[in-house]
Amino acid sequence: MGDADAMVVLDALRGCVGAAQVLTAATDTAAYNEDWRRKYHGRALAVVCPGSTAEVAAVMRVATAHRVPVVAQGGNTGMSGGATPDASGRQIVLSTRRLNRIRHIDAANDTLVAEAGVVLQAVQEAARAAGRLFPLALAAQGSCTIGGNLATNAGGVAVLRYGSMRDLTLGVEVVTPDGRIWDGLRGLRKDNTGYDLKQLYIGSEGTLGIITAASLKLFPQPRATLTALMALPSLDDAVRLLAEARSAMGAGLTAFEVISAPCVPLLQRHFPALRWPFAEPHPVVVLVELSDPEDEAHARALLERLLGAELDAGRVLDGVVAESLQQTQALWALRECLSEAQALEGAHIKHDICVPASAMAAFVADAGQALQQAAPGARVAWFGHLGDGNLHFNVLAPPGQDAAAFVARQDEINRLVHDRVAACGGSISAEHGLGQLRRDENARYKSPVELALMHTLKAALDPLGLMAPGKVLQT
Known part of the structure; x- marks a missing residue:
């Protein structure tokens, strides 16, 4: 030009x-x-x-x-x-920063219409002011926007109970590449009048059109929320505990986060003000949140009964239950600061993978062993949403190794990890999207038929190829 x-x-x-x-x-x-x-x-x-x-x-x-x-x-x-x-x-x-209005809240219909530039935390607060809950919760909720959450189909920590943005969205308003406006903001739970077009745009990362607003689902505020941190002998034990917690708590089990042992020194080194509650090191720690529709006493009885039984059986090594909002926030801070702690530690190669819970422990063991053979001394610090099979499986450079030399091996490390993800029937992008980072990797693992269908959709909705070129699909 x-x-x-x-x-x-x-x-x-x-x-x-x-x-x-x-x-x-x-x-x-x-x-x-x-x-x-x-x-x-x-x-x-x-x-x-x-x-x-x-x-x-x-x-x-x-x-x-x-x-x-x-x-x-x-x-x-x-x-x-x-x-x-x-x-x-x-x-x-x-x-989309100036598209920042919450247009409408319908508490009786449990819906809220927000423009794409509204910050996620503002939606949470507006729902709370109306006596309702918008459950999407992310570490970046004070700065990420609803449009970005929709574009990447954000998940967050409460997916186990409420689902991802696909599940939380009833309708969208979209501007097409040629400048037409589709008003699909219907706040309906049932609408069988043709293709569900909104699902084409959710998760499309801006490659098909511009989402300008969305009709979002709201929920009743829980009467009580309790959080516990439990230390376990292994990831296998964490997967087993997840099944036990689901049986004991049902839909009340809101979050089930997992933290591996190598994450702890990073938190202690870069966030010394955060207090790690366990004196002894443990292979795996899980953060469990229970939301209860009755009251705190009922919630506490459920959580303490589960923790007590697991401690007595020796399947949980140690555990703490938050006794106040301050303690709850302190426990969640341990989880929410992990990404930043890893960034402060230095060179690392990130993976946002999803595998079935039943295959999780075998995948971690296999990938960890292969990484040690390929890059001796590399530290694998994984954490994430075990409840929905999503791990942030991050590989940190061996101490003392040149950062640029390690990052230069990204394609090799990615292939090693992602081959094992694919062998488990998993996905190489669970909630962060493909963008530029995983675009080419995705083409390796998608079937030719699936890729062809995606290119067909792209060509139909964006025939000039103007929307986010070079993202998601190879051009």
């Missing part, structure tokens, strides 16, 4: 959203041109900040008319480079 063509495009965009909302200065666009991990770097022609769905549609009409690629970006908290422009200087970043 020549300078003259770029000026025509920029002038047209200013006509859509106003000059102040088309950012081109390097100081203004820098934060949009790289992901928060500083792994991916690009250079956008402009960052465009529409303030309404109509303005998004106008921007997309300009983009289509001038064949300008568009990368949607919300809170820019993604883990896979899905919201970062390339370095060509031809793409525009469409920021």
